[in-house]
Amino acid sequence: MMLPRLLRASESVHRIDGVAETIAQRARRLLRNNTADRLLRGSWIGHPAHPLVVTVPIGAWVCSAAFDALGDRETARKLIAIGSLTAPAAAVTGLAEFARLSTVQRRVGALHLAANVVAQTCYLTSHRCRRRGSHGTGTLWSLLGLAAVAAGGALGGHLSYALGAGVYEWQEGPEH
Template identity: 50%
Template sequence: MKPRRILEAAESLRALDPATTAVARGLRKVVGHGAADRLLRGAWLGHPVHPLLVTLPIGAWTSAAVLDLTGQPATARRLVTIGLAATPPTVLTGLAEFSGLDAEQRRVGAIHALSNTVAAGCFLAANRSGRTAAARMWGLGGLLALTAGGALGGHLSYAQGAGVRRWSSLHAVGE
């Protein structure tokens, strides 16, 4: 099966609808439509914050894999830690965006979130495993999950247009 078809198949997983609808409604109640929403969704920046923040864990974890392969495991471990530290704000902004998606986008967004949760869990396990073969295996699993999550995030943004132009209706904090 072609990668594009796999990504498109995520859009038709209607079985996810009850859960994703409930999560989106719950998030909307928590985030609301005020200052927290504008902050998390990037009204102050003029576009969503989530795509900007994802570069931190992706870059740190990808660089860590390269450094680990080149015999620099201590530096790689520090980068994994940086990626883990960048994950909570990245997740928060992603959840704020999730709350405004349509049904097909929520399906893809849910699998994107699950893939990235698996990636973060793998990198956490890699960090806890120290400088062992198990740590390398956890890191490889994390990279695979991160790649799947990134592909789904790209599909969500570029193929489905999630968040495109919707942010323009938000006003910057303090405006």
């Protein structure tokens, strides 16, 4: 019962309104409802692209934890690299959606973004530790990253399912 309360509380974090609005304005100015905007937002599939794109880094990072648990550190390291290399695409598609959010949705979106920046930082640090032979420290950073991914995912789910971000955005289907 605590998680739903925390997620609802994220809607009231007024202190980030200025930063969130600045990010949204810059994204709107950059994209200006052009072809790149439509592509990043998913007009080609009839719904936002962000939920589809995030499955790659999240899946890679979750699988890396499984391979760590199995003792296959090399596969875990490669999966961390795949997640880290694909996370920017997830961020860009998310920022394209962010530009169109309401104030309350932007608050949750900004926290979602922050959690995912923390996750990416943890996984990049993990990868660096692993490349230097410090697998134990790398595993610790991966676990911290996984916790941040879980927090970011919970916020992203709340943004979509409770606050309706991106819902019916492309009601008429893909553009022809």
